[in-house]
Amino acid sequence: MLQSDWDTIAAISTPYGESGIGIVRLSGPEARQIASKLFRPRYPRKSFISHRVYLGEIVDSLSGAVIDEVLLLFMAKPKTYTREDVLEIHCHGGYLVLRRVLECVLREGARLAEPGEFTKRAFLNGRIDLAQAEAVIETIKAKTPGGLRAANEQLRGKLSREVGEIKEILLKVLAEIEVRLDFPEEELGDFEANGVYKDLERSSALLASLASSFDDGRVLRDGLVAAIVGKTNVGKSSLLNALLEAERAIVTAVPGTTRDVIEETLSLSGLTLRIVDTAGIQEWRNIVEREGIRRTKNMIREADLVLLVVDQSRNLSAEDEEIFRLVGEKRNIVVLNKTDLLSRLPRDAIKAVFPKTPFIEISARTGEGVEKLRERIHEFVVEKGMSGLGGQAVVMEARHKRALEEALEAVDRAKKETRRDIASEIVAMEIKSALGKLGEIVGETVSEDVLDKIFGQFCIGK
Ligand SMILES: Nc1nc2c(ncn2[C@@H]2O[C@H](COP(=O)(O)OP(=O)(O)OP(=O)(O)O)[C@@H](O)[C@H]2O)c(=O)[nH]1
Ligand SMILES: [Mg+2]
Numbered sequence: 001m002l003q004s005d006w007d008t009i010a011a012i013s014t015p016y017g018e019s020g021i022g023i024v025r026l027s028g029p030e031a032r033q034i035a036s037k038l039f040r041p042r043y044p045r046k047s048f049i050s051h052r053v054y055l056g057e058i059v060d061s062l063s064g065a066v067i068d069e070v071l072l073l074f075m076a077k078p079k080t081y082t083r084e085d086v087l088e089i090h091c092h093g094g095y096l097v098l099r100r101v102l103e104c105v106l107r108e109g110a111r112l113a114e115p116g117e118f119t120k121r122a123f124l125n126g127r128i129d130l131a132q133a134e135a136v137i138e139t140i141k142a143k144t145p146g147g148l149r150a151a152n153e154q155l156r157g158k159l160s161r162e163v164g165e166i167k168e169i170l171l172k173v174l175a176e177i178e179v180r181l182d183f184p185e186e187e188l189g190d191f192e193a194n195g196v197y198k199d200l201e202r203s204s205a206l207l208a209s210l211a212s213s214f215d216d217g218r219v220l221r222d223g224l225v226a227a228i229v230g231k232t233n234v235g236k237s238s239l240l241n242a243l244l245e246a247e248r249a250i251v252t253a254v255p256g257t258t259r260d261v262i263e264e265t266l267s268l269s270g271l272t273l274r275i276v277d278t279a280g281i282q283e284w285r286n287i288v289e290r291e292g293i294r295r296t297k298n299m300i301r302e303a304d305l306v307l308l309v310v311d312q313s314r315n316l317s318a319e320d321e322e323i324f325r326l327v328g329e330k331r332n333i334v335v336l337n338k339t340d341l342l343s344r345l346p347r348d349a350i351k352a353v354f355p356k357t358p359f360i361e362i363s364a365r366t367g368e369g370v371e372k373l374r375e376r377i378h379e380f381v382v383e384k385g386m387s388g389l390g391g392q393a394v395v396m397e398a399r400h401k402r403a404l405e406e407a408l409e410a411v412d413r414a415k416k417e418t419r420r421d422i423a424s425e426i427v428a429m430e431i432k433s434a435l436g437k438l439g440e441i442v443g444e445t446v447s448e449d450v451l452d453k454i455f456g457q458f459c460i461g462k
Helices: 031-038 095-107 117-124 130-141 145-155 158-182 190-212 214-222 236-244 287-302 318-327 347-353 370-387 398-420 425-442 448-456
Strands: 009-012 019-027 039-041 052-059 066-075 086-093 224-229 262-268 271-277 305-311 332-337 359-361
Touching: 009 095, 009 117, 019 031, 019 095, 019 117, 031 039, 031 066, 031 086, 031 095, 039 066, 066 095, 086 095, 117 130, 117 448, 130 145, 130 158, 130 425, 130 448, 145 158, 145 214, 158 190, 158 398, 158 425, 190 214, 190 398, 214 398, 224 236, 224 287, 224 318, 224 370, 236 262, 236 271, 236 305, 236 332, 236 370, 262 370, 287 318, 305 318, 305 370, 332 347, 332 370, 359 370, 398 425
Parallel strands: 224 271, 224 305, 305 332, 332 359
Antiparallel strands: 009 019, 019 086, 039 052, 052 066, 066 086, 262 271
16 A cells, blocks of 8 residues: 555544643644644644644634644654654643544544554554564563563564574575576586585574574563472562562461462563562472472473572471472582571482582571572673673564574575585475565564454553
8 A cells, every 4th residue: 555545544642541641643634724724723733744743723613712832843744753744733732632532633524543553653663673563562562671671672673683694594505505496507506505515404403593682582581580489488488578578478377377479579580570479388298288299380381590498497397308409400509508597408308309500598588598598689680681781682472483493494404405416495494484474574574463462462552
């Protein structure tokens, strides 16, 4: 569709509720005309100069009533968010005011925008690619400083550039192969074939590393998860409270106090750490407890870090051992709790199970050692968080990860095939398929329903 065929869309771009300012935004060919019908400038003028702000009133064209005093910002295409004429009416941020301004705008011929339609136009008009459009959602929805930074990098085109570099390599390879397919009688030599293989190897490595950055992306966006696990009554909930410095979880001397999973967040070095307190495990044969074991197992699997709590005032029991087994190789910190009580736990017994894991002695009751534990957790968070920032782009969307993996599979199949026959239709086909997958990320080759799904996640007015 040509840009000139598009209608003018309008929406309230600020959240509903009471606020100092609220904005009604318009985009499209009629924006300027609609404004001139509704807007009465304080200082009369014939036309709007682009990227200027005007003071005046919005007047209901039916009743002639003044709705609000506003600032009007007009931005002429193409230097706008959508690359169309864009108009912003900054009025007072009351729901009724905004509603009435919007109604007037719609009456003058604008259409209510669909969710994400402004950004969709920015994409369709070529101002941003699809990965950048998705970064707009990530930016709006970011809940952690790290997630915001990663979204910002993507918005500025970091991922798109890296995908573009891989595409360049693949296009070069494809050209090489197509020459051989077109001129089978020419002797093009083995040396070239070698180059093709190397290029495929390089793109395969780049694809693999980009795809695997999705884990870092998840950490940046959602924060790290630390699960507190251990048998009943060792002081898991007490530890959660000590870390949060708040009485969040119920603590009692009765084993089995915590029944459900409790989650709280702690902010460390710009990253969010979600701490999860779990139900302790006891009496293994009991049916309910078997459910407890299953849940603990899942928690351990999903966690980035396990805080394994052991009561050092008692010797190890079968339950402790079972939990050690569940934790296995998972990254963990062993927390020996209740140091205010007499020690009955030989430290060697812990070392024997976790020779490489550091252990920290604390008393959740007196607070002794808790700061040290917090430092340990902090080190872990920093180490994890840093791996996801700087250097390579971080993949934030599951959609991108899937496309990268599929491209990788195609490249690997092509690689295998080149070993047998460099001038092969199959190699060319696989490379084309990989290029198609990469095109999906930036939106060159993407279906209408994928677009609908992506822009449907936006809020109205963005
Ligand atoms: N002396 C001493 N008692 C502690 C310490 N930490 C916890 N406790 C006590 O141990 C008991 C159990 O504490 P919780 O924090 O409820 O233990 P939990 O591991 O969450 O227990 P469940 O939820 O039942 O699995 C309570 O009576 C706490 O007061 C500590 O450092 N020293
Ligand atoms: Mg508890």
